[in-house]
Amino acid sequence: MGVLHIVGFGVFFVVGSLFIMNRIDKKFKELKDAGRKGFVGYLTVGDPDIAVSEQNIRTAIEGGVDILELGVPFSDPTADGPTIQAASQRALAAGMSVSGVLDMVRRIRADYDVPIVLFGYANPLFRYGYEKVCADALAAGADGMLIVNLPHEESGALTPHLDKQGMYFISLVAPTTSKERARTILAGAKGFVYYIMVTGVTGARVEVAVDIVGHVSDLRDCTDLPIAVGFGVSNGAQARKAAESADAVVVGSALIKAAQAGTLDTLVAEIRTALDS
Amino acid sequence: MQLQPDDNGHFGIYGGRYIAETLMPILIEVDKAYKEACEDSSFNAEFQHYLKDYVGRPSSLYLADRLTEAWGGAKVYLKREDLNHTGAHKINNTIGQVLLARRMGKKKLMAETGAGQHGVATATVAALFGMECDVYMGEEDIVRQAPNVKRMELLGTKVVPVSSGTKTLKDAMSEALRAWVAEAETTFYVIGSVAGPHPYPVMVRDFQAVIGIETREQIMDVEGVLPQMIIACVGGGSNAAGIFYPFIEDKKVLLVGVEAAGYGIETGQHAASIVAGDVGILHGSKTYVLQNDDGQIQNAHSISAGLDYPGVGPQHAQWADEGRVEYCAVTDDEALASFHELTRLEGIIPALESSHAIAEAKKRAAGMDSDSVIVVNLSGRGDKDVDAILDFES
Numbered sequence: 001m002g003v004l005h006i007v008g009f010g011v012f013f014v015v016g017s018l019f020i021m022n023r024i025d026k027k028f029k030e031l032k033d034a035g036r037k038g039f040v041g042y043l044t045v046g047d048p049d050i051a052v053s054e055q056n057i058r059t060a061i062e063g064g065v066d067i068l069e070l071g072v073p074f075s076d077p078t079a080d081g082p083t084i085q086a087a088s089q090r091a092l093a094a095g096m097s098v099s100g101v102l103d104m105v106r107r108i109r110a111d112y113d114v115p116i117v118l119f120g121y122a123n124p125l126f127r128y129g130y131e132k133v134c135a136d137a138l139a140a141g142a143d144g145m146l147i148v149n150l151p152h153e154e155s156g157a158l159t160p161h162l163d164k165q166g167m168y169f170i171s172l173v174a175p176t177t178s179k180e181r182a183r184t185i186l187a188g189a190k191g192f193v194y195y196i197m198v199t200g201v202t203g204a205r206v207e208v209a210v211d212i213v214g215h216v217s218d219l220r221d222c223t224d225l226p227i228a229v230g231f232g233v234s235n236g237a238q239a240r241k242a243a244e245s246a247d248a249v250v251v252g253s254a255l256i257k258a259a260q261a262g263t264l265d266t267l268v269a270e271i272r273t274a275l276d277s
Numbered sequence: 278m279q280l281q282p283d284d285n286g287h288f289g290i291y292g293g294r295y296i297a298e299t300l301m302p303i304l305i306e307v308d309k310a311y312k313e314a315c316e317d318s319s320f321n322a323e324f325q326h327y328l329k330d331y332v333g334r335p336s337s338l339y340l341a342d343r344l345t346e347a348w349g350g351a352k353v354y355l356k357r358e359d360l361n362h363t364g365a366h367k368i369n370n371t372i373g374q375v376l377l378a379r380r381m382g383k384k385k386l387m388a389e390t391g392a393g394q395h396g397v398a399t400a401t402v403a404a405l406f407g408m409e410c411d412v413y414m415g416e417e418d419i420v421r422q423a424p425n426v427k428r429m430e431l432l433g434t435k436v437v438p439v440s441s442g443t444k445t446l447k448d449a450m451s452e453a454l455r456a457w458v459a460e461a462e463t464t465f466y467v468i469g470s471v472a473g474p475h476p477y478p479v480m481v482r483d484f485q486a487v488i489g490i491e492t493r494e495q496i497m498d499v500e501g502v503l504p505q506m507i508i509a510c511v512g513g514g515s516n517a518a519g520i521f522y523p524f525i526e527d528k529k530v531l532l533v534g535v536e537a538a539g540y541g542i543e544t545g546q547h548a549a550s551i552v553a554g555d556v557g558i559l560h561g562s563k564t565y566v567l568q569n570d571d572g573q574i575q576n577a578h579s580i581s582a583g584l585d586y587p588g589v590g591p592q593h594a595q596w597a598d599e600g601r602v603e604y605c606a607v608t609d610d611e612a613l614a615s616f617h618e619l620t621r622l623e624g625i626i627p628a629l630e631s632s633h634a635i636a637e638a639k640k641r642a643a644g645m646d647s648d649s650v651i652v653v654n655l656s657g658r659g660d661k662d663v664d665a666i667l668d669f670e671s
Binding site: 074075076077078079080081085089092097098121122123124125126127128148149150151152153154172173174175176177178181185196199200201 | 285293294295296297298299300301302303441442447448451454455458459461462555557558559560561566568570571572573574
């Protein structure tokens with residue numbers, strides 16, 4: 001009976017994974033079929049408190065965000081500029097935790113089919129336990145993780161657990177990454193590639209880096225995955241420019257600032273319109 | 278025992294490069310340049326030249342007679358890193374790193390600092406080689422280590438105040454990493470401890486190993502045997518790694534690392550990452566860190582700005598697990614008492630960081646017989662601490 005049970009489970013698992021497509025793949029396929037550019041929106045979960053944060057996330061989705069990056073706050077966000085640092089501090093002060101983030105994912109997932117990528121730093125997930133956090137994140141309704149300080153060389157401790165749950169480890173490529181290195185990083189990459197457009201931390205910038213077209217074109221030689229570009233995009237015009245060569249654009253710090261100013265719906269609409277025009 | 282990390286900088290489960298992709302190619306480049314420099318005898322010759330003629334090495338190994346007599350046990354030798362140019366062991370490393378930066382064609386230096394000793398040591402080599410330099414320092418440390426801020430400014434360095442988080446070393450390092458991302462093409466980041474992403478823990482240990490290499494020669498000259506015990510304070514752990522490393526394979530030499538117990542381990546207000554922390558990931562490496570149950574980094578506390586850090590170098594974490602080094606912790610009050618004792622008995626004003634090692638030596642010496650030998654790494658001088666101590670005690 002034990003053997004039968006295991007075999008039965010195995011068959012179910014294989015069949016199941018054939019038919020359940022990761023929401024990220026599904027979304028990019030939809031976007032491609034419709035000839036549209038994707039809008040990836042980042043918000044730090046718990047900023048400034050749980051209720052307002054949940055409302056902001058819902059506003060972003062309702063306004064047309066295609067893929068949601070939910071920030072898991074960390075005390076020492078070394079790749080983030082002042083806006084996301086401050087958002088993380090507010091969220092932690094309001095009591096946000098990894099399990100609090102998973103609760104938020106569960107509530108959002110109950111109402112929306114938007115792909116959700118958890119975005120954060122390694123230590124809170126390491127402390128929670130990579131295996132457990134992947135299982136719990138899938139159960140909550142997440143589709144992938146993007147861990148800023150887990151480069152290719154260190155990702156091996158997490159990816160088997162994500163793979164097991166059918167979730168994606170989203171790979172980052174920077175302007176400093178050589179083409180050869182990009183090939184190595186992207187060899188087994190899934191979902192989409194996050195191209196960091198500037199050599200710097202996150203945060204809105206006046207000018208978007210110039211040679212995106214060249215870099216994205218180089219990346220196309222290394223992968224067939226969709227390419228999202230981010231870091232520094234803060235308005236519709238910048239988003240449109242950034243999307244010329246990429247498949248999607250990531251907006252983070254600007255959404256946080258807009259949420260603080262009470263203009264999140266306006267900014268989301270502006271970016272959506274710019275990307276669709 | 279693993280003395281060198283693997284190709285990705287892992288000491289067992291510790292170390293590595295937990296850093297944004299933007300910096301990975303830069304770190305790989307630093308690693309490659311460092312390995313090439315190690316193979317080049319002219320690099321070592323240049324390093325030795327500056328250590329001897331500029332830093333003033335070798336630093337003396339001094340038998341502290343009155344301290345030995347007062348403690349009534351083992352003979353206590355002090356490795357006088359306080360006598361180095363700029364007053365601490367930090368300059369050994371900054372000389373090494375600035376020479377590497379020049380080899381790599383970098384035009385500018387940057388550094389983080391807690392007590393200001395590493396900041397001064399970096400500002401010093403920047404002046405020596407005519408390079409621009411930014412030092413990131415927490416606002417709280419700028420207040421408690423004011424004399425060092427002035428020294429850096431005199432040397433032509435820009436001290437960048439860090440107002441985020443705890444306003445101490447942890448946030449200074451976070452801010453330095455953020456700034457480095459934006460200017461890594463032209464700027465060499467001089468990390469001051471055996472912490473951070475690979476190759477820094479290895480590189481800093483190697484540059485500081487001169488302390489242990491000299492100690493071995495000096496103690497063999499005067500005593501004819503290796504010491505029973507070597508004691509050093511551990512914040513990030515560079516002076517300790519420097520004196521321990523050349524003795525690691527001498528199993529008979531007991532190596533003792535002293536962390537800061539602050540107000541006491543039981544109060545939770547301390548900086549004892551190995552003694553009271555858990556495995557985590559901070560500032561580019563996996564190591565012991567102070568954190569809460571949700572993996573958020575906790576604030577450290579120590580009277581000594583140089584030990585006030587919630588992490589420790591990854592090789593120390595490995596030495597702790599292997600049992601090769603014994604780690605313990607000493608409170609603010611104990612360190613302060615030893616600060617005064619050494620000052621009065623030997624006429625040597627020690628840094629508050631080094632005073633932690635002295636306090637532990639006192640506890641150990643009394644139980645040892647009079648022909649046994651303890652070497653304490655007196656990692657820096659205490660001039661920088663005088664104002665803070667007067668304030669604290671008034």
